[in-house]
Amino acid sequence: MPLRIEIVSPEKRLVDRQVDMAVVPGMEGDIAAMPDRAPLMLQLRGGVVALYEGDKIVDRYFVGGGFADMGAEHCTILADSAQLMSELSADEARDRLRDLETTWAQIEPNDVDTHDRLSREIQSVRAELEAAEGGASV
Amino acid sequence: MPSLKELRGRITGVKSTRKITNAMKMVAASKLRRAQSQAEAARPYAEAMGRMMAELAAASRGSDASSLPKLLAGTGKDQVHLLVILTSDRGLAGGFNANIVRSARQLIRTLQDEGRTVRLLPVGRKGADILAKEYPDLVVERVAGTEGRDVGFDKAEYVGKKIVSMLEAGEIDRCTLIYNRFVNAMSQIAIQLPLVPLSVAENDNVDTSADAAQYEFEPDEATLLANLLPRNLQVQIFSALLESAAGEQGARMTAMDNASRNASKAIDRLSQKYNRTRQANITNELIEIISGAEAV
Numbered sequence: 001m002p003l004r005i006e007i008v009s010p011e012k013r014l015v016d017r018q019v020d021m022a023v024v025p026g027m028e029g030d031i032a033a034m035p036d037r038a039p040l041m042l043q044l045r046g047g048v049v050a051l052y053e054g055d056k057i058v059d060r061y062f063v064g065g066g067f068a069d070m071g072a073e074h075c076t077i078l079a080d081s082a083q084l085m086s087e088l089s090a091d092e093a094r095d096r097l098r099d100l101e102t103t104w105a106q107i108e109p110n111d112v113d114t115h116d117r118l119s120r121e122i123q124s125v126r127a128e129l130e131a132a133e134g135g136a137s138v
Numbered sequence: 139m140p141s142l143k144e145l146r147g148r149i150t151g152v153k154s155t156r157k158i159t160n161a162m163k164m165v166a167a168s169k170l171r172r173a174q175s176q177a178e179a180a181r182p183y184a185e186a187m188g189r190m191m192a193e194l195a196a197a198s199r200g201s202d203a204s205s206l207p208k209l210l211a212g213t214g215k216d217q218v219h220l221l222v223i224l225t226s227d228r229g230l231a232g233g234f235n236a237n238i239v240r241s242a243r244q245l246i247r248t249l250q251d252e253g254r255t256v257r258l259l260p261v262g263r264k265g266a267d268i269l270a271k272e273y274p275d276l277v278v279e280r281v282a283g284t285e286g287r288d289v290g291f292d293k294a295e296y297v298g299k300k301i302v303s304m305l306e307a308g309e310i311d312r313c314t315l316i317y318n319r320f321v322n323a324m325s326q327i328a329i330q331l332p333l334v335p336l337s338v339a340e341n342d343n344v345d346t347s348a349d350a351a352q353y354e355f356e357p358d359e360a361t362l363l364a365n366l367l368p369r370n371l372q373v374q375i376f377s378a379l380l381e382s383a384a385g386e387q388g389a390r391m392t393a394m395d396n397a398s399r400n401a402s403k404a405i406d407r408l409s410q411k412y413n414r415t416r417q418a419n420i421t422n423e424l425i426e427i428i429s430g431a432e433a434v
Contacts, residue, residue: 008186010291010376012179027357040354041190043362067366069190076186080369 002035005051007061007077014061014082021052022075024068025127033068033075042068046124048085048131049077060085062131064124088132097125142419145412149405156401162230163394170323170387176288177320177380184377191336191370193353194363209302209367212335213311218255220278220310221245222297222333224317224378225265226386227283232393234318234326234386235264241328242316246273257310261297261379278304289383294376302368305334317378318385324392326385331378333371 005022007015022033025047031040044066051059063079070076100122107114140148198206223242225235242258242265249256258276260266262283270277281297284290304310313334318326355362 006182006186008183010180010183010294010373011176013182031356038354039352040356041193041359041362042356043365067190067362067369069186069193078183078186078190078369 002073003033004074005033005077006074007049007063007079007082009079009082014079014084015051015059017051019051019053019058023050023052024075024077025049025063026068031070033070036072037070039072040068040070042070044068044077044079045120046127048127049082060131062088062128064128065120085131088128090129090132093125093129093132097122097129100125140411140415142412142415145408145415149408149412152401152404152408156398156405159394159397159401163391163398166387166391166394170384170391172288173380173384173387174320177377177384180377180380184373187366187370187373190366194355194359194366195336197353197355197359198363207364207367208305209334209371210336210363213305213308215311216254218257218310218312219249220257220259220301220304220313220334222301222313222315222375223258223260223262223265223269224315224382225260225262225283226382227263229264230393231386231390232396234389234393235262235268237326237328238316238318239265239268241330242269243272245314245316245330246276259297259300261293262382284379284383289376289379291372291376294372294379297375298368298372301333301371310334315375315378317382318389320381320385320388323388326389331374333374336367336370 003019003021005015005017005019006013020034023030024033024042025045027043027045030047031042044063046064047062049061049063050057051061061079062083062085063077064081066077066079066082068075068077100118104118104122107118195210198210221242223238225238229235246256246258256273256276257278258269258273259278259281260269261281263280266277266280270280279300281293281300284293301310301313305313311334312332315329315331315333317329317331319329320326
């Protein structure tokens, strides 16, 4: 298994292991990191990172946005926040979504930066909620 | 000469002080271990971030300075300096806070002598109290410290966002972070780290030769840079906060160790004095009795 994947959040390193492939949620669509790929720097949206050994998914992590640095032998994910899928809580995500939507309703319509940031945050939390609810059935 | 009762009182007093300083030392020692492991855990992120920043900065080096984000290139002016000053919320940590304040004061004076405008953003109560007294007009906002608890990333995020918003509003041109770098439990060094414009460390690992594969960027490098820079700023502040937290515990541990040792010495001295006084009293009484008996 020649690809070394690291998932690090500002507080700690969550994953450092060898896998065959990792699918990461890029801003413009999911991208698979495989051995011997050309170096790529990628911005991430909130979504699920899936780690593959052979054809099987061995682990899924939810990342709340961040960046990824991919190379021939490594894939480093700098996550704003990261959690093992099984540890996600749908209720907690729902609460946060509600808070964000209240803020969304209150902001000035011409405050473009806040708009942008909030919409990205809301998308991320929505993805988390979806992952948490979907994850329960998997 | 103090009476025996007074001396006994003082010995008990110093003993209970020693108990407190000793306990504080123990607490600081265990908190120090915690803070150190937290700082270690945060290192991989900062390192990976540094690597990415170096790659990106190298990729955008050719472009025009005015098109680069302000966080990387500065505003092009050098008039208003913002100093972010990290201190602790609690005292009893030896020279920990005084060091930082001294370093800050020096920098403020140098900048003001050069005719620059200085603004202050103190983080942590101790430094904020002193600086607000000395330079009440310069303080922009006081940010509460961590109050001895674990440092959370949200604090760094808040300070980072504050700096970015001031920079975007054109209120500041440059920004410097002053904090204590943790060397070991005995020593911390006051560091002045320029945050804006960003000084990207020349990374030797970045292979700039032509046959190294070129990085692809998604989205394009300008957008990526614009998003990565504020994050990088927060990460730098975060690691400074962690260093400062570890330094605070280290300084407190050393200070309390010294205090306990001083208290032990004081107790020895007082006990000796107490014993001598007691002996002198006994001798006196004996002399009185004997001379009284002789007189009869």
